[in-house]
Amino acid sequence: MARGRWPLVAVLALGLLLPLVLDQYKLYVLSLTLVYVILAIGLNLTLGYAGQISLCHAAFMAFGSYAVAILGQHGVPFEAGLALGVVLAFGWGLVLGFPALQVKHHYLAMVTLGFNIIVFLVLRNWESLTGGSFGISSVARPAWGPFSFKSDRAFYYYILAWAAIVVASAYWILHSRWGRAFRAIRENEMRAEVVGVSLRNYKLMAFAIGAAYAGTGGALFAPLLGYIDPGAFTLDRSIQFLMMVVLGGLGRFEGPLIGALVVTVLPEVLRGSEGLYLIIYALSVILMMLFMPKGLVGLWDLVWRFSKSATSPSTSSASPR
Amino acid sequence: MGDFVQLTIAGVSIGAIYAMTAIGFVLLWQTSNTINFAQGEFVVLPAFAMVLFFVILRFPFVAAVLATVIVSTLLLGIGVKELLVTRLLKMGVLPLVIATIGLSLLIRYSLQQFWTPLALPFPAIFSREPIRLGTVIVSLEEIGNILFAAVVIGALQLFITRTKLGRAMQAVAQNRALASVLGINVGRLVTITFMLNAALTALAAILIAPVYLVKYDIGVSLGLKAFYAAIIGGFNQIRGALLGGLLVGVVETLSAAYISSHFRDAFALVILIAVLLLKPEGIWGVKEEWA
């Protein structure tokens, strides 16, 4: 898929060079954006590609964050904490996949919403493990022997590396037969089943893999902030990811990248307007939905088509993926 | 024992307000497939309107109530429906969901920025003086809330089951395509449902203002409680939302009193897990064969 490749490479180059010129706060925002990209890619897989409504993405994120934070308190290396978080998230993603097999769309929204509430309440009440409402502070950043990723710039590159891995693996999965099976389920579940697509297997995988990505993002989130508490994993957070994925463009590969960027950076850009920035942001969200309900990736398509028609006479009618 | 009864009544009292919010939420879902993430703010806005009319402009109480309900119905009923819902519903469920999220942020932060970030006090409508009923002490406010909510919900129930319009709403909720073919103007009906919801949330706001204090961010937890109520009570029946709302109120009040703050949410948690595992459509929800 040549079309998709070079913009990603360009973005990667940008990602490598930007931190050299940004101040601490902007670097933090960029790091956070990368973490959110990872999370949004996960949700885009579950919801955008496979069409399964998941309103508990923040809960899967929490598994990653708390695994890293809790194990870090006991001196366990970061990568082990991340691995545990991902495994836990994957496992619970599978568990959530089962209701997806039984219930219709809107019930799935409610079940996942309920799961998010459950995880939040458990985090808040299981004080001996999670520190309850106070959460866990001073979450350690990764270190490889004497080399530590503690500095903001070093940790940024660490996050970037993981983001690259996530993007590459998601690309690999979605451009395989699995990707096609997911899309078939999203487009016409009944027909998909009748042509041999096992709804059970693919729905479970859609949930589990999406959750695993969320766990990865969560694991990176905790040391970025330096502390975590249950308040970071409420329904509001899941809704934030939902916004990223829909605003960016559901079921499109670039969607979560654009969406995470807009949802994270736009409020920052607007910050100058004093207090009004959240209002303008909210208005922008509403307007974006009214005028670009398929997501901002539509703008990207326009740019692409414009540049293509300017350089070559014929255009294909293939659907972008 | 008297304590328990008192607390339950207090729980039912606040639960009735949650129920009104949840019922509107469920009505919107049923007739138009709208998951209104701004439902909490649909209560906050009229609460502020009530402050404007009753406290600032000193309207007599009934006039203030009327004004609030009318403003809410116009803005949050007709306004939201015509400007957002009509256009977005054609695109499927999600774009509208995101738009309601944007709307909730818009209302919340506009109130904070253009009115006040502070909490505004609101005079009690019913007296808070305790009354003794046998061995139990309750306040007039609690009884007042319960009765008011009962009247409103009862009226709504009658409307839906006994009037032609109400039955048309039921038809649309069950099968839109069929209702349309039978000559029901679905678009107009959706507008009416939005207006009903706006009226319900306005009335809930009137009851909640004295209890919660009027602040720009109270919509967040209110909206969440409306979801929770709809999930456990039943998302596709009004009585489900009613049961859910009452349950939320009672569990919340009893938990606060009896369970130490460490495990306060345990009860709510257990109920939620039980419902999701055993009856995902909600306690009084109905399993749908074909969506």
Next chain:
Amino acid sequence: MALLEIRNLTKHFFRLSALSGVSLSVEPGELLGVIGPNGSGKTTLFNCVTGVLAPSGGHVLIRGEDITGRSPDIVYQRGVARTFQLIQLFPEMTVLENMLVAAQERTGTLLSRLVRREETRETARARELLEFLGIARLEDNLASNLSYGQQKLLDFGMALMPDPQLILLDEPMAGVNPTMIKNLMGHILELNGRGYTFVVIEHNMEVVMSLCRRIVVLSQGERIAEGTPAEIADNPLVLDAYFGR
């Protein structure tokens, strides 16, 4: 051994009985027609055979193997493909992608489908079939952009992709113009000549009578007649079912 054997199949929806004790069998290489007035249970029969619905009673056997009530993807693995009365495609995917979906789940394991990227064989077969059906030039078009007739052909092509043992066609001629009808009939006959087994539900009597050598008639969920086209045309029970009451 019969390719498809349906024994005493029953299906209730609450109190409505859609199928009552229907039995029939299909030999390899046959071209069987299933007819009957509206509501006689024809599509329900197909749905029960392909696993879309679970029967209330009775058995469905493919080459002797009992597949009653198994899920549709399992039935597909046994070599049964079908088309739908109301066209069911993947609207936002291209014609070629639609064909490839129909091919990919037939072979390999879940894991191999993640790892294996190679699709030259499947793509070649898809293109061959599209060529056969005359819609090869539409390969890159979105399925939703096709005309009704072209969608019918794609639906048919998808059913052929996995090289199925048994093909169930549900009203393939519905809403199709006469030229296309001749076209489709030609394709079906040619494929049948090559050894593919068909069961066809149709309302178009001309088509059924000329296409099928054997016909089964359903009425109100029951099998009321079976025979050659000539026998069926003369059968008073059949005439009664269509024109009586």
